[in-house]
Amino acid sequence: AQSSVTIYGKLNIEAGKAVATTDKTLLDVAGSRLGFKGVEDMGGGLKATFGIEHRFSPQDGQANARFWNGYSTVGLMGDWGHIRMGRDYVVGFLMVQNQIDPFGGDTQAALRGVGMLQGGARVRYNSQIEYHLSTNGFNLAAQVADSTNNGGNDNRAMAFAANYAAGPLFVGLAYENGSAADDKQISLGARYNFGFATLSAGYSKGTTAANVDGKGYLLGANIPFGAGDFKVGYAVGDANTAVAGNYKKVGVGYHYNLSKRTKVFADYAKVGGTDAIGPKTGYDFGIQHNF
Amino acid sequence: AQSSVTIYGKLNIEAGKAVATTDKTLLDVAGSRLGFKGVEDMGGGLKATFGIEHRFSPQDGQANARFWNGYSTVGLMGDWGHIRMGRDYVVGFLMVQNQIDPFGGDTQAALRGVGMLQGGARVRYNSQIEYHLSTNGFNLAAQVADSTNNGGNDNRAMAFAANYAAGPLFVGLAYENGSAADDKQISLGARYNFGFATLSAGYSKGTTAANVDGKGYLLGANIPFGAGDFKVGYAVGDANTAVAGNYKKVGVGYHYNLSKRTKVFADYAKVGGTDAIGPKTGYDFGIQHNF
Amino acid sequence: AQSSVTIYGKLNIEAGKAVATTDKTLLDVAGSRLGFKGVEDMGGGLKATFGIEHRFSPQDGQANARFWNGYSTVGLMGDWGHIRMGRDYVVGFLMVQNQIDPFGGDTQAALRGVGMLQGGARVRYNSQIEYHLSTNGFNLAAQVADSTNNGGNDNRAMAFAANYAAGPLFVGLAYENGSAADDKQISLGARYNFGFATLSAGYSKGTTAANVDGKGYLLGANIPFGAGDFKVGYAVGDANTAVAGNYKKVGVGYHYNLSKRTKVFADYAKVGGTDAIGPKTGYDFGIQHNF
Numbered sequence: 001a002q003s004s005v006t007i008y009g010k011l012n013i014e015a016g017k018a019v020a021t022t023d024k025t026l027l028d029v030a031g032s033r034l035g036f037k038g039v040e041d042m043g044g045g046l047k048a049t050f051g052i053e054h055r056f057s058p059q060d061g062q063a064n065a066r067f068w069n070g071y072s073t074v075g076l077m078g079d080w081g082h083i084r085m086g087r088d089y090v091v092g093f094l095m096v097q098n099q100i101d102p103f104g105g106d107t108q109a110a111l112r113g114v115g116m117l118q119g120g121a122r123v124r125y126n127s128q129i130e131y132h133l134s135t136n137g138f139n140l141a142a143q144v145a146d147s148t149n150n151g152g153n154d155n156r157a158m159a160f161a162a163n164y165a166a167g168p169l170f171v172g173l174a175y176e177n178g179s180a181a182d183d184k185q186i187s188l189g190a191r192y193n194f195g196f197a198t199l200s201a202g203y204s205k206g207t208t209a210a211n212v213d214g215k216g217y218l219l220g221a222n223i224p225f226g227a228g229d230f231k232v233g234y235a236v237g238d239a240n241t242a243v244a245g246n247y248k249k250v251g252v253g254y255h256y257n258l259s260k261r262t263k264v265f266a267d268y269a270k271v272g273g274t275d276a277i278g279p280k281t282g283y284d285f286g287i288q289h290n291f
Numbered sequence: 292a293q294s295s296v297t298i299y300g301k302l303n304i305e306a307g308k309a310v311a312t313t314d315k316t317l318l319d320v321a322g323s324r325l326g327f328k329g330v331e332d333m334g335g336g337l338k339a340t341f342g343i344e345h346r347f348s349p350q351d352g353q354a355n356a357r358f359w360n361g362y363s364t365v366g367l368m369g370d371w372g373h374i375r376m377g378r379d380y381v382v383g384f385l386m387v388q389n390q391i392d393p394f395g396g397d398t399q400a401a402l403r404g405v406g407m408l409q410g411g412a413r414v415r416y417n418s419q420i421e422y423h424l425s426t427n428g429f430n431l432a433a434q435v436a437d438s439t440n441n442g443g444n445d446n447r448a449m450a451f452a453a454n455y456a457a458g459p460l461f462v463g464l465a466y467e468n469g470s471a472a473d474d475k476q477i478s479l480g481a482r483y484n485f486g487f488a489t490l491s492a493g494y495s496k497g498t499t500a501a502n503v504d505g506k507g508y509l510l511g512a513n514i515p516f517g518a519g520d521f522k523v524g525y526a527v528g529d530a531n532t533a534v535a536g537n538y539k540k541v542g543v544g545y546h547y548n549l550s551k552r553t554k555v556f557a558d559y560a561k562v563g564g565t566d567a568i569g570p571k572t573g574y575d576f577g578i579q580h581n582f
Numbered sequence: 583a584q585s586s587v588t589i590y591g592k593l594n595i596e597a598g599k600a601v602a603t604t605d606k607t608l609l610d611v612a613g614s615r616l617g618f619k620g621v622e623d624m625g626g627g628l629k630a631t632f633g634i635e636h637r638f639s640p641q642d643g644q645a646n647a648r649f650w651n652g653y654s655t656v657g658l659m660g661d662w663g664h665i666r667m668g669r670d671y672v673v674g675f676l677m678v679q680n681q682i683d684p685f686g687g688d689t690q691a692a693l694r695g696v697g698m699l700q701g702g703a704r705v706r707y708n709s710q711i712e713y714h715l716s717t718n719g720f721n722l723a724a725q726v727a728d729s730t731n732n733g734g735n736d737n738r739a740m741a742f743a744a745n746y747a748a749g750p751l752f753v754g755l756a757y758e759n760g761s762a763a764d765d766k767q768i769s770l771g772a773r774y775n776f777g778f779a780t781l782s783a784g785y786s787k788g789t790t791a792a793n794v795d796g797k798g799y800l801l802g803a804n805i806p807f808g809a810g811d812f813k814v815g816y817a818v819g820d821a822n823t824a825v826a827g828n829y830k831k832v833g834v835g836y837h838y839n840l841s842k843r844t845k846v847f848a849d850y851a852k853v854g855g856t857d858a859i860g861p862k863t864g865y866d867f868g869i870q871h872n873f
Binding site: 295296298327329331333334337339340341343354357358359360361362363364365366367376377378417418419420437439440 | 641642
Binding site for chain 1: 300302303306314315316323349352552553579580582
């Protein structure tokens with residue numbers, strides 16, 4: 001029976017200090033996880049797929065309040081694409097917003113939230129049905145979700161995303177319309193591997209469920225060095241385009257790969273802008289192990 | 292170490308509408324699950340067994356409030372039978388009540404609850420000890436449970452069940468007496484595989500912990516067709532035999548097996564009777580994957 | 583992917599009656615568990631390690647409120663030692679306090695809590711960093727933990743432990759200083775295998791976070807007999823050395839190994855002293871299966 005289940009996961013802990021706090025403690029921004037997944041080849045090109053992913057806090061052993069917070073889906077896959085039902089990432093997050101940050105949303109220096117998630121973006125939907133198609137370097141996706149299971153009262157949430165990856169180039173574009181009356185967001189981003197470095201840039205703009213406009217952008221670079229890479233980036237988020245005030249963040253770090261599955265890292269972040277409250281700097285020294 | 296643990300599970304999601312509601316959403320009646328179990332052969336015909344089974348909602352990634360809601364037992368097994376301790380199904384549910392519904396309790400068309408669980412039936416006991424013996428097609432079981440861990444104040448809960456399966460025939464009979472002063476139930480059922488169809492019939496009668504009498508019956512058929520089967524059934528439940536009023540349900544469905552482990556299905560249900568409140572119909576289109 | 587994760591666990595249930603209660607029910611003192619762990623050999627003598635261990639109650643299928651209550655760590659290991667970060671046992675508990683009780687903290691007859699954990703001892707720390715070195719039979723460990731994640735307001739919690747095992751001899755010594763202003767504890771213990779029996783003795787002394795002094799001692803014996811061993815021990819704990827009053831416990835049991843992984847056992851305990859409230863005796867008959 002074991003052959004039908006793959007167990008995987010990530011243990012990530014960093015010692016450091018988060019931006020806007022003073023406590024020096026253990027942190028986990030990357031999101032430690034334990035997952036179970038499988039693909040059944042049913043013949044004729046048809047496959048059944050499933051996956052469930054738990055998130056937890058390794059510092060104190062607490063499970064996420066939503067146990068399978070990562071995702072939980074079952075689906076069918078063929079040459080015609082992949083349909084999945086359940087809880088999953090919003091396709092715009094998966095295929096665009098999460099592709100631009102040089103830190104990938106990890107560590108105290110993560111820039112994704114500041115630059116790419118402004119407006120009505122959400123990371124995951126409950127009770128959603130999604131369709132994915134990959135062909136000739138293009139990845140296309142559309143999804144619709146139940147309104148009552150996603151905090152809204154009015155509409156079924158919907159999202160669309162497309163990206164293209166070929167050789168050194170990645171570009172992506174996404175649109176999402178949440179279940180509340182007003183929330184929506186557009187995001188776009190690109191990466192190019194120049195060899196000496198991969199440079200990335202992204203932009204997001206939208207309106208929250210509380211009808212507040214926001215926009216943000218992100219510029220980043222991954223610079224290979226030794227068995228690791230330097231990461232550096234800058235992001236600005238403006239949570240209300242009608243009122244003066246924004247949030248700026250600079251992040252730098254070096255991530256050293258001990259193996260394909262394990263790395264150690266050190267990062268530094270500094271924030272500014274009128275919306276930055278409390279201590280302006282953060283840093284960490286950590287280890288991430290994938291299994 | 293892996294050889295001593297088997298991981299198994301089920302991912303089930305249907306898009307549809309439940310009886311008595313108006314919301315069209317994702318549902319999971321079958322009970323998605325993740326289990327860990329094992330059997331250790333200790334020589335001389337003696338085996339140690341264990342199993343723990345988690346239940347969750349794949350639509351939103353929420354774990355059941357009782358995490359190992361399915362069951363959690365440890366036991367010893369030999370030619371003399373199988374003793375298990377822990378949380379487990381009531382033997383009457385496992386060996387009789389769950390054997391008669393052509394839908395097996397799954398989908399919006401499930402009939403088990405209406406026809407087979409009237410009176411003081413419970414699905415599981417906590418802190419129970421059970422004994423199972425299988426011989427010559429007969430399966431016999433008895434169990435006793437702690438009263439304070441099963442919601443009652445008076446008695447240790449007890450249950451007895453027997454069934455017989457040989458060729459096309461299955462018959463079963465169960466009696467249970469819950470931990471409260473009044474709750475008890477008797478259930479019986481039979482199935483016969485006529486080749487063109489398996490027909491099933493069952494009956495339940497008992498008294499709840501609130502001293503309310505109830506009774507129910509169920510008639511069903513599984514009709515093989517192509518790589519799947521049509522399921523059809525009718526059940527009536529009368530939750531209080533002293534007062535006019537009952538609940539009737541018709542269920543029909545077609546379940547198509549994509550493989551031994553994966554099926555897609557469509558079902559329709561209609562309810563009636565004086566106890567049926569709200570919208571009378573339900574339906575679903577779903578996928579179930581077992582691993 | 584499976585090769586990078588080892589799944590292990592323990593299912594333990596005993597039927598019996600706990601000291602200080604009257605309810606005859608199912609119990610689990612040993613702590614049933616499910617764990618996931620792995621070691622990655624990264625070459626050059628360097629290894630990455632991780633482990634997460636869930637605790638649950640098999641009697642009723644409830645997860646511990648802190649899901650990964652056992653431990654959850656990630657670390658690096660080499661000839662120079664082993665560094666781990668996350669939630670883990672206090673090293674004094676792991677290396678000294680838990681090594682002396684002939685019952686290992688299991689069953690109604692467990693003596694560990696009475697004799698070895700008096701004063702300011704804690705079993706686990708959150709958000710801790712620990713260092714372990716094993717060389718020539720010596721095991722040395724030091725750890726420091728974040729104060730705000732361990733219930734205290736003042737200090738980072740710290741603990742140090744050392745033990746030595748060679749042939750029939752084990753000796754250990756530990757000191758810990760909790761995160762509150764006053765809590766601290768010293769513990770020491772020894773075991774010697776005389777062949778006909780392993781005799782053990784331990785002592786603990788310290789001050790709780792509420793500034794109450796306490797001390798305790800424990801004497802025990804494991805006597806091999808057939809495929810199992812008789813266990814017998816006596817422990818005294820005095821929770822406030824300034825006030826008359828203490829708690830005494832005698833425990834006896836026979837644990838019969840059905841295999842290397844599975845045992846059945848029967849135990850009896852009697853408590854006394856001015857701090858013993860309610861029924862004085864406890865007993866159990868149980869099964870423990872490790873996988």
